[in-house]
Amino acid sequence: MAANAPALTFFALFLPFIAAVLAPVLTRLLGDRAAWVLALAPALAFAHFCTFLPEIAAGEVVTGGYAWAPSFNLSFSWFLDGLSLTFALLITGIGTLIVLYSGGYMKGHEGQGRFMAFILAFMGAMLGLVVSDSFLMLFVYWELTSITSFLLIGFDHEREAARRAALQALVITGGGGLCLLAGLVFLWNITGVTQLSLLVHLGDGLRQSPFYLATLLLVLAGAFTKSAQFPFHFWLPNAMEAPTPVSAYLHSATMVKAGVYLLMRLNPVMGQTPAWVILLPFFGGITLIAGTFLAVRQTDLKLMLAYTTMASLGLLVMLTGFGSAHAVEAAVLYLVAHSLFKGALFMVTGTVDHEAGSRDVTKLGGLRAAMPVTFGAALLAALSMGGLPLFFGFLAKEEIYAALAAGNPRAVFFTGLAVIGNALMFAIAFAVALKPFLGPDVETPKHAHEGPVTLWLGPVVLSVLGLAAALFSGVAHRYISSPMASAITAQKIVIDISTMPHLGVPLLLSVVTVILGALAFWRLTDLRAFMVRAVESLGPGPDRGFDHFVSGLVRLSGVVTRLVQPGRLEIYITATFILLAVTLLVPPFVFGELPAMPRWPEQLLVQEAAFFAIAVIGLVAVLRAKDRLTAIVSLGIQGFAVAVIFLLFGAPDLSFTQFMVETLSVVILALVMTRLRLSPRDHRPLGQSLFDGTIAVACGLGFTLLLLKSTEAPFDTLLTDFFNAYSKTVAHGANVVNVIIVDFRGTDTLGEIAVVMVTGLAVLALIRVRAGKKVADDKMETRR
Incomplete structure (x- = not known):
């Protein structure tokens, strides 16, 4: 690395945050043209991370950072290998296009500056998450993505649905974040390290620890909630209440893949155990099938894509759980392909909604002539999502079947799940890309026409990249796919799959997938009606269960509050002194630590x-x-x-x-x-007086025993000698007690002064309240 690379990387990590601060001002000054200026921040970060491609492709890793709290082994540090660099490029590259897209989509909106600030802040949080080396830095950025996501989902805060969706996402992902924090603490205690770059070499010790299973479950809770895995999947479709740029960026290309990133990052140290290879494929497979079935049920273009995103995340988790070299290769290829085609299709959906006024697939048609560029981008993205040759999605699908197909029952089962899931995603992809554009013209709420360049630039670039990455697969594998797979497995992997079909089981399964997908597309209306009836027959789902959970939690908190906070100071003081007496008296008697009685x-x-x-x-x-x-x-x-x-x-x-x-x-x-x-x-009853007196005597006895026990220990003159030696030379004071209070314990003294001040203010406020009440009472008596 160059000598100035750490400083440049540090600057690149904070570029999105700097742009977020400037976004409201620039938007107010430049209007929708501000998007071109703000897009420079992620574009420059993207260019900076591109400079690491040759180094990472050669098998090197890049680390750097600055000491934060060295005494606690805490640092602001980053770790770039094939995995984190790929995510960084996706975040900044797609982020650049999303910022431009947002400028066109939010044009004229009174909250455009605020929206730009939120999405750039999220970009910075997500970028920091994937390059973090320090555990603490990882957790801080992890939670920051949840907070900024909450702001984006609830951007249209005047609508109750948006507020509910934002709160739901925050509760679920925030709860998972707390589990992740506990998991990171377990990792720290088991391995003794706080950096991911060191953790990847300590897999054997971690897997053999008796606390491995607890650590794994906590980490999975964090990853599953973030990446919308069953049974935490329902927040992702609800998050489609956010503006479409949010859906295109957070919930397809970046945030929802944070959990997948974490699982891939920890695969070398936590993978290849029975719990890992059972739990991940099981929950990933359920999420894959549930997502595709629920996607078929929808008519809203965004919800159709949202549920297929959920299914795709399940597929990625399933492949990561298998952990074989082919499975990892398949996960890598599919992750990149999914980011490209799903980001493009979401932006296409937003453009259709923006220019035609509707997202209902049953109420759209014939838009090809009015929106030819958007249609072309949609078709290319659908071809990649459908896994057809010459597109990067085809390479991913072939590798998926190569990884899963085998003769044992487990492999047959999960291969069947992959075929069904991919077939239904094929149908949804072409439903989104063809139905709004082909067929007879349908009258739409708005006069449809091609959007401005900011609306079609993103879909065109991403869909063309899905084609180019496959046509020039050698370059893509060398700089992206192979280094990423190598980082996930902690061993060198060279991916060489190309667009040229090869006869074998994977190609046969691909053909079966296309046939089933075409049939599903042909009978999509009937299939949708069937899924509607099937889902309704199951009754309320987890989304309704979340509402019941929150309602029950509110009621429980009310009961607990009324129980422990009745509003009577006497009860608070009594409870405090009872606990104090128990704390002081129980240990000496239980552990035999009573002091000798003084003479x-x-x-x-x-x-x-x-x-x-x-x-x-x-x-x-x-x-x-x-x-x-x-x-x-x-x-x-x-x-x-x-x-x-x-x-x-x-x-x-x-x-x-x-x-x-x-x-x-x-x-x-x-x-x-x-x-x-x-x-x-x-005037208290005798029983109350005796009760209070007993508590008082117990507290006094407890403090007496504590002081007697303390004085029995040999007097340690270490602090005394220190203060005597340095009070005059360091603090320039002859009165040792004053020097201790003012200088050596200055912060503690300041805290005590602050407590006294706050108490005085409270007393003053109480006096004024009662004085005001007295004046009001006097006025009332006068009126009477």
């Missing part, structure tokens, strides 16, 4: 005995006081007696502090009591 001094000076007696008299006065004001003053007697005892035992500084605290406490409490007119004494 009574042989000779007790008269003045010492007198002040001990004064303290006791003050205590009796407090208990016998007829009103609260008298009790407060009597309470000060004990404090002053203790202060004099400190003075007698040679601690004048502590004694002075005690005098000040007691004086201020008495004065402030007396002031408050006077202003609040709380002079009458509380």
